[in-house]
Amino acid sequence: MSPSRCDTGRPFSWERSVSNELVKLTNITKVFPTPSGQVEILKGINLTLRSGEFATIEGPSGSGKSTLLSILGLLDHPSRGEYLLSGTPVTGLSEYQLSVLRSRELGWVFQNFNLIGDLNVWQNLALALKYAGQLPKRRYDARIRDVLTQVGLEEKVLSLPAQLSGGQQQRLAIARALINDPSLVLADEPTGNLDHKTSRQIVTLLQDLHRQGTTVVMITHDPELAALGQSRYRMDDGCLIQQSAEPRSLYG
Template sequence: MKNIIIEINGLRKDYHIGEVTVHALRGVDLKIEEGEFVAIMGVSGSGKSTMLNILGCLDKPTHGNYMLDSVNINTLDKDATAKLRNKKLGFVFQAYNLLPRTTALENVELPLFYNSKVGSRERKERAVNALEAVGLADRMHHMPNQLSGGQQQRVAIARSLVNDPVLILADEPTGNLDTRTSFEIMELFQDLNEKGRTIVYVTHESDIAKFATRNVIFRDGKIQRENVVSERLNAREILKTLPVENIEEFDA
């Protein structure tokens, strides 16, 4: 029996915008086990962003329970939730959200600054390891503006790994990237998943969703459909078939 990382029962989320009440989520039940690789899909307004905010403990449900790694989120106050995010979650964003004029290494170190138990030596060591895990050990001292989009997203993934979280949450991680780089990022995610990481990501591209083991499709604030991906794509295999862009051609 595998650990259950996420268990959600009868989850509702209402927003009050003036007089109007918007029902963003209308009763969601979801269970994600350790080692799963889940893609959340849906058109805009389907509630998938709200779902991700709640999964990331950035927002609280109006009704229903959310257990993250056996902790009931509803019982925690603001500071405890922040601490929980620091310990159990890793975030990857569409726009990378790296600190400008800050080296890759320092960006990756950032979450550990908020963990007072980690000393400066351990912090650096873990950041270096995380960068090695995403294949950017040689770009450690580069600033974000000296890195390509794909490399920046890798730094962001390293940052999400550095605190050894139980769950990595990615919000449209390939949204700002070209096809090839998108596949490279998915390759990295598949690698990490094979090593046991639980990953949940939001996407609206159905071909990107096919790299996951399971798809959850949202519609009108409810889960419309859940299915195990039957013809799962392997990013490494696809990358081999893609023509390698020869940069030297441009110089000629």
């Protein structure tokens, strides 16, 4: 029997890196077509993220931060350049393999939370477990309770997202991001819709994840939060520049 040309459902095993380099981007460019021609939004990005690092990216609106995060998060392809994830060239992977990596190895946190409004807290998290397809259903409840305890939402297991405050919705989004124990969490302005105090609680949770060994990349417009990064970058007109800054504590 000849092998199927369709690329669905084949088993795909992914070895987590034993090396220290989780992400290595070399000369990544991204070109978008616009009515006035092709525009180069990313102009040759080089970035290495060590496993367990907490990196922050700041920079003006339109400079290409979210475009870079989409490439890191395997939601978009670069126009040119090389992306190694755990030493594997991502450009060589099929759409099916990319979707497996997206659900198992990556966690996303967005400014507008991106929760599913007609599913309750438990169901939002169960859906993420189902997509990843690694955990048997009988273990969903224990895993969901674990992550809800981690983010302090154990009382809200049956609430709908609309019944949660903004900070609680973002904590649920973080629970969803970490439920499959990802190697990389990508946060695109996770505190953009939150007040000062709640923002700090959310970043503290991301720092906790980092302390537990997860690699975290956070985009933020808040210089005080950007300064908390172990490595701190600035995006300027499609170029990524590493800033020299020591990480600071949230509380002094």
